Amino acid sequence: MFDLITIGDATFDTFVIIDDNCKQCRVDVKRNQLCINYADKVCVKHIDQSVGGNAANVAAGVQKLGLQTAIVTELGDDINGFAIAHDLEKAGVNCDNMVMHKKKETRFSIVLNYRAERTILSYHADRKYTFKALPKTDWVYYTSMGSSFAGYQKKLMSYLKKHPSIKLAANPGSFQMNAGLKTFKAILPHVSLLFVNKEELKILAGGKKTFKAQIKSLQALGIETIVVTDSMRGAYAASATTRLHMPAYPIAATAKTGAGDAFASGFLSQYIKGKELSYCMQAGTANASGVIEKIGAHKGLLTARTLSKRIKTYANIKPTKF
Secondary structure (H helix, E strand, C coil): CEEEEEECCCEEEEEEEECCCCCCEEEECCCCEEEECCCCCCCEEEEEEEEECHHHHHHHHHHHCCCCEEEEEEEECCHHHHHHHHHHHHCCCECCCEEEECCCCCCEEEEEEECCEEEEEEECCCCCCCCCCCCCEEEEEECCCCCCHHHHHHHHHHHHHHCCCCEEEECCCHHHHHCCHHHHHCCHHHCCEEEEEHHHHHHHHCCCCCHHHHHHHHHCCCCCEEEEECHHHCEEEECCCCEEEECCCCCCCCCCCCHHHHHHHHHHHHHHCCCCHHHHHHHHHHHHHHHCCCCCCCCCCCCHHHHHHHHHHCCCCCCEEC
16 A cells, blocks of 8 residues: 555656856846857766656655655666666665566656756657556656656546545646646546646636636636745645745755655645645745755655754744735
C-alpha cells in the first residue's frame, strides 16, 4: 500500500551554469529573453546532472519526507533511462511500475542557469503510453506527459471512477497545457488538489480577469484545493473555506529548477497527513527553499526533521488571508 503514486515522464537534466558576469550573455527584461551572442564562446562556470521531471521530483520529495511513494513512468533503455532508474531506487521510490522501452530514448533537458534563473531546452521522446492497473494507494499525482497523453488520461479517469477511494492531485505539463488543454481540462472535476503557477491558472480559467475570479472558476468544477505558485513572490492556496498567501523565505537562490515540484512535495506530504492548510503551505515553502540552494531538483530536498527545523527557523513568516 502506497501513500502516493506519481504518474508522468521522468527526465535526465544537464545543468549548464553560465557565469553571471559573462559578457556574451544578457537578459532582455522587457522581452523576457535570455540573449547569447551568436557564434560566440559563452563562459560556463559549472556543469551538473540530475534526475528531473515533475513525477520523479515529487515522488523523491514525498518519499524523503517519510511517506511511501511509487512512480509510473516510461523510459528508454539508454544510459539516461538507467541513470534515472538507479537514482529513484536509491531515493527509496518504488520503481516496479517503471517501463523501459528497448531501443528507445529517454526524455532529457539542457538547463541553462543564468543569474539563478533557468531556461530549459527540453527533448520529448515519442511515447505511446500504456495504462496498467495501479497498486493500492491513497493518492495519485498526475503530471507532465508527452503529446500522446490523452489516451492514458482517459483510462486513468475510468480507473479513478472505479476506485473512488483514491484521491487525485494534478499538475499539468507543457504538452497538457499547450497542445491538449481541452483534453486536460476534462480531468479537473476528478481532481482533489491542483497545483499550477499563475500563468497556468489564467489559461485554465479561460479569460477570467481577476485572480480571485480565476480561482473561483476552477473551484466551481469541484476541485477541493487549488495551489498557485508565483516564483519568489510566494504561493497561494484556496479551499472552500480558506484563501491564503504564503511569502517565500528570504533565501538567495543558486538555481530555481525543481522549486515548484519541491513546494508540491512539501505541501502534498502534509496534506496527505491531514495537516491544516496553513502548515501545508509552510512545508511547501520550506522544501522549495532547500532546493533553490542547490543545483538540481533533488539535492536540496528536506527530510521530515530538517523540514520541521526550517519552518521553526522562519516561524515569523506565515500564511495570511487574501
